[in-house]
Amino acid sequence: MSFDDFDLDHIPSNAHRLYRLIHDLYVVVDAGDRDVLEPFGLTPSQYRVLVLLDADYGQRLITLSDRLLVARSTITRLIDQMEHAGWVHRVDDPSDRRAQHVALTPLGLTLRNQAYAAHEHSIEDRMGVLGERDQQRLIDFFLRMRAALRNRIIESDSQKK
Amino acid sequence: MSFDDFDLDHIPSNAHRLYRLIHDLYVVVDAGDRDVLEPFGLTPSQYRVLVLLDADYGQRLITLSDRLLVARSTITRLIDQMEHAGWVHRVDDPSDRRAQHVALTPLGLTLRNQAYAAHEHSIEDRMGVLGERDQQRLIDFFLRMRAALRNRIIESDSQKK
DNA sequence: CCCGAACTGTTGCGAGCGCAACAATAGTAT
DNA sequence: ATACTATTGTTGCGCTCGCAACAGTTCGGG
Known part of the structure; x- marks a missing residue:
């Protein structure tokens, strides 16, 4: 490695x-x-x-x-x-x-x-x-991304059925 | 799941x-x-x-x-x-x-x-x-984190030797 | 009440991966 | 040249995990 x-x-x-x-x-x-x-x-x-x-x-x-x-x-x-x-x-x-x-x-x-x-x-x-401020901003980004990506996976799952 | x-x-x-x-x-x-x-x-x-x-x-x-x-x-x-x-x-x-x-x-x-x-x-x-602007900011955060965490791992690896 | 569907946990099986040992080869110091 | 060490790729072994099949149990519609 x-x-x-x-x-x-x-x-x-x-x-x-x-x-x-x-x-x-x-x-x-x-x-x-x-x-x-x-x-x-x-x-x-x-x-x-x-x-x-x-x-x-x-x-x-x-x-x-x-x-x-x-x-x-x-x-x-x-x-x-x-x-x-x-x-x-x-x-x-x-x-x-x-x-x-x-x-x-x-x-x-x-x-x-x-x-x-x-x-x-x-x-x-x-x-x-990262400082507390940057951490907070990063969390906001992540939440938006995760929500969007998660929905996409759930959609493709339901299409498979 | x-x-x-x-x-x-x-x-x-x-x-x-x-x-x-x-x-x-x-x-x-x-x-x-x-x-x-x-x-x-x-x-x-x-x-x-x-x-x-x-x-x-x-x-x-x-x-x-x-x-x-x-x-x-x-x-x-x-x-x-x-x-x-x-x-x-x-x-x-x-x-x-x-x-x-x-x-x-x-x-x-x-x-x-x-x-x-x-x-x-x-x-x-x-x-x-995420928009292009947010992506850029996120990349900056990530690079800082990755660099810091990476160094920490490399340090602990070299301590093991 | 009863039968089929759904649920809970277990097991067998196989895929993926890391580690250690190995053979073959290359590099290096004397 | 020789001997010691490092490197490259392979193999055996063990660990982790998901999937499918299964037994036992619960639930719901007739």
């Missing part, structure tokens, strides 16, 4: 530069996440699950897959790992015998809080490259 | 909102890419390789892995696929008998040009959600 190819001069249009930057930014942000979470023995996927849980009711598996936009089978296997690690436990849902919910163990709660604090701190640090 | 969980109100800080948006944007952009490339029988990875090639010398495998930030083995297998599909062919490098380069076949060149045109058009379309 190298980070040499980061000049945008040869790219034909601003639209294309923007496109490339979205991709590149994701790559460096993800790499930063892995650095932060690795000392806790957590992958980004496991972390995202952990953050959605609590020590009480927790969440149903189907809720987790909906929230994280991953397949149900992925959640099944993530929870398998995390249960084996002693961070979470499955509980049958008495009101719906198909369903289970997943809640944090004491160990999982501790891990969640520590990892969350470290991750939040890291985000503040990394995103702090 | 659903796109329901897109509100940012519960997120604690602007830095964190920004972080989430980078991730979300990547997801919708990637999904859009797959839609565009699927009619050509191309995955995003194959497309990225194709764009870097030409019908003359092409590129060495190591160059491709450097430019695309993927492992050498990934390139080996991508080229295997694309050679089998008849889009590219390997040529031994006479000046370095360890190396090969990969060049487009006539079929590959045609595919590359068609897919590139379709992808460029799609990018213009999708990024065009």
Whole structure:
């Protein structure tokens, strides 16, 4: 892996530069996440699950897959790992015998809080490259883009049906 | 998969909102890419390789892995696929008998040009959600962030050594 | 009540990718 | 020249993830 190819001069249009930057930014942000979470023995996927849980009711598996936009089978296997690690436990849902919910163990709660604090701190640090004003403006841009792109995907999905 | 969980109100800080948006944007952009490339029988990875090639010398495998930030083995297998599909062919490098380069076949060149045109058009379309002025401002933000984050990763890499 | 449709979670399978080890080749220091 | 090291590409292995099929359960229309 190298980070040499980061000049945008040869790219034909601003639209294309923007496109490339979205991709590149994701790559460096993800790499930063892995650095932060690795000392806790957590992958980004496991972390995202952990953050959605609590020590009480927790969440149903189907809720987790909906929230994280991953397949149900992925959640099944993530929870398998995390249960084996002693961070979470499955509980049958008495009101719906198909369903289970997943809640944090004491160990999982501790891990969640520590990892969350470290991750939040890291985000503040990394995103702090931009001042609060610029961050706000960037969020506005992103919201407009994401809304538009999302609609386009949903449209093409419904066309497939 | 659903796109329901897109509100940012519960997120604690602007830095964190920004972080989430980078991730979300990547997801919708990637999904859009797959839609565009699927009619050509191309995955995003194959497309990225194709764009870097030409019908003359092409590129060495190591160059491709450097430019695309993927492992050498990934390139080996991508080229295997694309050679089998008849889009590219390997040529031994006479000046370095360890190396090969990969060049487009006539079929590959045609595919590359068609897919590139379709992808460029799609990018213009999708990024065009923002006007030219906003795009330019966004690029400036991104460049600052990417530069800062990149340096941070390179620093932590060198610390590991 | 009952039958078919929808939903929840699990499993098998395959695609994609990174890492480590390897053979072949090239570069370099003595 | 020799020996040591670096580089190029390939392969085996393991991990992550999505899709399709499945069993068990719930829901709704007749």
